[in-house]
Amino acid sequence: MFLGIDIGTSGVKAVVLDEAGAVAGQGTAPLTVQRPQPRWSEQDPEAWWHATTAAVLTIDPTVRRLIRGVGLAGQMHGATLLGADDRPLRPAILWNDGRSDRECLELETSIPSLREITGNIAMPGFTAPKLLWVRKNEPDVFKQVRTVLLPKDYVRLRMTGGKASDLSDASGTLWVDVAARRWSDTVLAATDLDERAVPRLFEGTEQTGTLRPDVAEQWGIPAVPVAAGGGDNAAGAAGVGVVRPGNALLSLGTSGVIFVATDQFRPNPARAVHAFCHCLPQLWHQMSVHLSAASCIDWAARLTGASGAAELFARAETAGPGNRGEIFLPYLSGERTPHNDARVRGAFLGLDNDTDPATLSQAVLEGVAFALADGLDALRDAGTSIDRLSVIGGGARSGYWGRIIAAAFEVPLVYLQGGEVGPALGAARLAQLAVEGGAPVDICVAPPIARQIDPEPLLIERLAPRRAAFRDAYPRITPKKEL
Template identity: 45%
Template sequence: MTCFLGIDLGTSAVKALILDEAETVLATISVPVPAPAHPTPLASEQEIGSWWDAVSTALTRLAQDHGPALARVRGIGLSGQMHGLSLLDAEDRPVRPAMLWNDGRAEAEAEALQAQGYDLARILGVPAMAGLTAPKLMWLQRHEPASLERARHLLLPKDVIRLTLTGERVTDVSDAAGTWLLDQAARCWSDRAIDTLGIDRRLLPLIVESPAPTGTVRPEIARRFGLPQGVIVAGGAGDTLAGGMGIGVVEDGRAFVSLGTSAQVFVATDSYRPAPENAVHSFCHCLPARWCAMAALLNGASALGAMSRLAGSDDIAGLLDEVEASFTGPSPLLFLPYLTGERSPHNDPFARGVLFGITSDSSRAQMIQAVLEGVAFSLADGVAALNAAGTSVGAAGFIGGGARSRLWARIISAATGLTLNRFAGGEHGAAFGAARLGRMATGQPLDAGMPAVIETIVPDLSLREAYLPRVEDYRSLYRALRPEFRRGKPT
């Protein structure tokens, strides 16, 4: 039986899975990636070589434990963290560490670009933001010109893995969508953006549609991991778009909420509908003639991990049980989850996390609950931004590591007003979607169906009524502190 491999390069881990032709998951594995470094304020970097190290470990373990399945793989799909700036020299060696999606150093460059108005943003699908790839290139032009002088190739994170697998320098439309260099409607590099930013076009890779074949695994790599010769590697997709593919959110109006390290509210569309004025991301989807509207949040389950460390416990499940045991309604505390700034709807790289309202009687459970609510309230802001842009969000899938918590799902449903569907295997969304793209690259037709719904969570009306004023308090707190965040920004 033919199999397909999906590899998802996340910020904190590489996830890989093997599917058979019936889309049964035969094997899964997760390998940690070294945490990002923050050498200066607003910086977020990873060593580019650490990505292949983690992928290599994952493939080695799959070969050891699931060798027969790996030997039947005919197609590989890749997904990965978006917006990362990875520069390679003429020998394909990293010029410097990658600047990641949550790197905020290019704020001045993004502001200068956006000061020119929204005309270019409507072509590129999103207002200029510090974490996008192109503003970071401009930051390097200003602060590290020697790095750009050495650079010969710009690749997005997952495409660095493709280069090692196949020797090809290629990206796909859905990952390129997050660079601030792609003409979203035409699904190609934007001449206007390249000219405006003064970028050397020779740095940019070839663009293909996500299911397109981009080469085959090199013979020495295939032998090393027990793959057959001639395995095809698909164009792949940015992780959020691959997550949509994994749960079948490809038809117009279908939606999901993803709660991983970051978070998204995502709606598939059958046409390109830019809304940069609302900080909505309008990107190419990973199927031809499909796009999406997305509220992208920089802080998701990572905020819970950070607060857990501050609370002196790495037992997140135990902390959630503690909250659930005492849960009666909204926490008396408010939490702004903007640990690494925020995109939708604020486009504010200087925003920071705030725990507000602590008294001598505050408990650890109240603090952790406030974190769950703060992320839920930021998702409510994302839903509001999409609605204001004319994209209605109704029932939505719920995927990502945070989707394992039923309590968090209940809080998010009440805060946003969304009916949430939890899926079997929803935590594998991006890797599963990548494997589907690998299947398509081999020429096999694909019905991108939705997985089985294991639970539907409808908004609790009494809890929603209790949360509505707390959402307004949350928004008011951010508005009050926004000037303070900017006054304290790094110089």
């Protein structure tokens, strides 16, 4: 048995796979996000640790005793600042935090080669500009910083006592020379740090230590090896077999991501496309990232009084696609691809006296689909060809939403058995590779296809004018940047 743990934004998920790749047990525990000021997004690192333990202990004890390795996945970019005693100095600043836009400009100005080194445009969600913000606004905290860890790597520290990260997750800090697969001294120095402040880098399939005896005893697991693992999207890709160049997936989690595996470093920062290392050796990937995807569904359900996502999807289906004039701009936390705009916020447009919860729900589904389609266009502008997308994440549960997305993308969507398990599945497979070795393409295989949703020509035609209206609306809601 192999355990995969995913430190998400809304919760921690733990999944156990047997050697045949079947799910033998799983558990979850919730997390909450704190937003003490506009554009801020934070979490208490201790909450990750408590939720991780709770999720693991949900799994049957007889299954836990058979675990031979653990892999980690997690939300990317979060700045977890530790002092000399390895305790957090402040709440972690998360991936969807938008406070450091000025610091992004400072980085781009001070390092003309930044995009060449990192393959990415500086964005407030990344880790490096967050450290500049802390240096400027919380100097007493910055002076105490001895180590900066990503969320899953703080959990690793609590599990093993060691400081390590994998290259896919570390790529999202903006401190990595992505082509060379190592830390960049140049970018670290620009944030008044050096390699002493960051963990050792590993490929996702490598071992980074073993469970501490006290943790193993608490969890009812042997003191097994812990794999480096991956950032949530890279681990999710490993879980559904997106491990060959050209393989692609759509992740419908809190955020929405289109992920394409590549055999070389292929940046396109001009369109805010991410170019990172994969969690597997000798592979990279491109991503378009939309900050609010399934989170918009949960938000709209609360807004309209729906009992949950399932009721919202059902309401939307009664309204039907392309029938009304409501437009939803899903920028609840700002946006990355293709706009790189931390200040923009969501909006409903075209409301009238006949607007009701059903038509609002339909507008939300369409708005997220259109925003994701903008990201797909940015990938295509980078020369990437995508002929189908594997779908993972909680949003994969709705076939009706899949019809809308397939029509907006004009690309078939493939739904895989167990795809909703997400990054924890890939983390468990990385643990298996770390313990047993072998070729990633033999271990990280695609699950059986549950269904495929092909683009419907009539639906494409009905949504086309609405997508054009969506794209025209973005400039109308964009605040002036005051940097």
